[in-house]
Amino acid sequence: xxxxxxxxxxxxxxxxxxxxxxxxxxxxxxxxxxxxxxxxxxxxxxxxxxxxxxxxxxxxxxxxxxxxxxxxxxxxxxxxxxxxxxxxxxxxxxxxxxxxxxxxxxxxxxxxxxxxxxxxxxxxxxxxxxxxxxxxxxxxxxxxxxxxxxxxxxxxxxxxxxxxxxxxxxxxxxxxxxxxxxxxxxxxxxxxxxxxxxxx
Numbered sequence: 001x002x003x004x005x006x007x008x009x010x011x012x013x014x015x016x017x018x019x020x021x022x023x024x025x026x027x028x029x030x031x032x033x034x035x036x037x038x039x040x041x042x043x044x045x046x047x048x049x050x051x052x053x054x055x056x057x058x059x060x061x062x063x064x065x066x067x068x069x070x071x072x073x074x075x076x077x078x079x080x081x082x083x084x085x086x087x088x089x090x091x092x093x094x095x096x097x098x099x100x101x102x103x104x105x106x107x108x109x110x111x112x113x114x115x116x117x118x119x120x121x122x123x124x125x126x127x128x129x130x131x132x133x134x135x136x137x138x139x140x141x142x143x144x145x146x147x148x149x150x151x152x153x154x155x156x157x158x159x160x161x162x163x164x165x166x167x168x169x170x171x172x173x174x175x176x177x178x179x180x181x182x183x184x185x186x187x188x189x190x191x192x193x194x195x196x197x198x199x200x
Contacts, residue, residue, distance in 0.1 A: 008052035008131065010065075012119060013179045014171075015190065016046040016141060021087050021169040025101060028090070028166055029143055037153025038099075038144045044189050048103075048139040050116045050176070054129045064127030069178060069195030072122055085112050087141065087168040096154030097146035101168060103139055112139065112173060115199060119176065174199065 016022055022043045029040055055061055086104035093100070103109045116139070120130050146152035178195035185192045 007054065009055040009181055010053040010194065011179055011181060012050040012053070012116070013177050013191065014048040014050060014139075014173065014175070015177070016043075016048070016087075016171060018169055018171050021171055022046055024166075024168040025087075025141065025143060028101075028163065028168075031163070032099075032144075032159065034144060035153040035155060035159070037147050037151050038155070039147055040144055041142050045191070046141055047179075047191070048141055048171075050139045051120055051130055052181075053123070053178070054131055056129070061127070061129070065178075065194075068123045068126035068128050071126065072119065072195065072197045083108065083111055083115070083173040084170045085109060085173060087171055089165055090143070090160055090163060092155050092157075092160070093140075094146070096156060097148075097152060098140075098142055099144040099155045099160070100140035100142050101166075102141070104167075115173070119197070119199075 016025075025046060026043050034040055053065075055065060085108040086106070087101055088104035089102045090099060091102060092098060103112060123130050144155065146154060176197045176199060177191075177193040178197075179191040179193055181191075183192040184190070
């Protein structure tokens with residue numbers, strides 16, 4: 001994939017709603033020495049990024065996005081079951097420019113991966129271009145992000161020694177949103193949602 005040509009515009013996200021998990025993530029942020037050029041993410045913005053989408057701006061792709069959003073809420077992807085996943089471990093990607101928490105390995109992560117894959121398949125069937133799903137760092141919760149450009153910073157491996165296996169708690173999986181990157185909804189303080197999916 002040419003990532004410059006396929007720059008993400010939207011992402012499938014799950015808002016972190018467990019107050020204890022949010023508090024544990026904030027406590028970790030407080031403990032880490034933030035390098036110059038890194039921005040700390042507000043707990044109001046904590047979310048899982050599950051996959052990202054490139055919208056090329058054409059009418060055809062806009063129609064495909066609209067179709068996927070309209071069809072998704074009618075699918076009972078969980079088949080009446082419930083799922084909670086462990087939030088555990090931190091790591092970096094983009095050369096240390098993003099520090100994130102992840103999902104612990106095990107049956108819960110596998111179940112979440114299957115669920116996300118069903119949603120990705122639905123998107124692709126509608127003609128939506130999905131990129132980046134299934135990578136080692138998805139799903140993830142961004143805690144620090146580089147300011148970008150010459151002012152941008154990064155975390156080094158030695159900066160997170162001793163906290164890589166940190167445990168944060170359990171988060172229930174229920175509602176997903178298709179969110180617009182770089183946006184903020186003034187009414188919620190969160191990203192602007194262009195589609196809401198209840199998966200249970």
